[in-house]
Amino acid sequence: GENVEQHPSTLSVQEGDSAVIKCTYSDSASNYFPWYKQELGKRPQLIIDIRSNVGEKKDQRIAVTLNKTAKHFSLHITETQPEDSAVYFCAGANTGTASKLTFGTGTRLQVTL
């Protein structure tokens, strides 16, 4: 089955800096890669996703890149703000056979003033 690895497990950046979180996946048939943000005590929130037919997607300060050949994808947050502090999870799925999400282990992002 699919295995998703995520790095780093913790990340501390200063406000205004950029943050990058990286994930790799094992199943070459995976075609959908969402990112979720989970604040303490809250539900995971879908913040951006990418499908395998595109290499990059951007939404304001957030962007995701996908390299299908290397089987890795990354989340980029620019101009970080304190409210970006949370745990971020990447996930992968093969929507052709099953839509279950296989999650990475999470990255705790702390944005300091």
Added chain:
Amino acid sequence: KAGVTQTPRYLIKTRGQQVTLSCSPISGHRSVSWYQQTPGQGLQFLFEYFSETQRNKGNFPGRFSGRQFSNSRSEMNVSTLELGDSALYLCASRMTLYEQYFGPGTRLTVT
């Protein structure tokens, strides 16, 4: 539209008991998936239901079961509870093949 809702939000049970958790998806969403979240194992897929049929199942023992009703609401049941079943149980609904939206979760504590 209202988001995914789950009841109850918190639950304390004793080993050996059973528990039923409920999930109401976003209106119009016919697929409901369940996930278990623990500090040690992270987010793990339990099962998915679509139109009252289980479509996918994760690697959990048979003590974990679920069902879906004709209005798309879903329940999951855990029988013979073990201490290790203490977790946040999240359900997620979706309309298309892609975006899944999570509920707030049910925090289950087994003592």
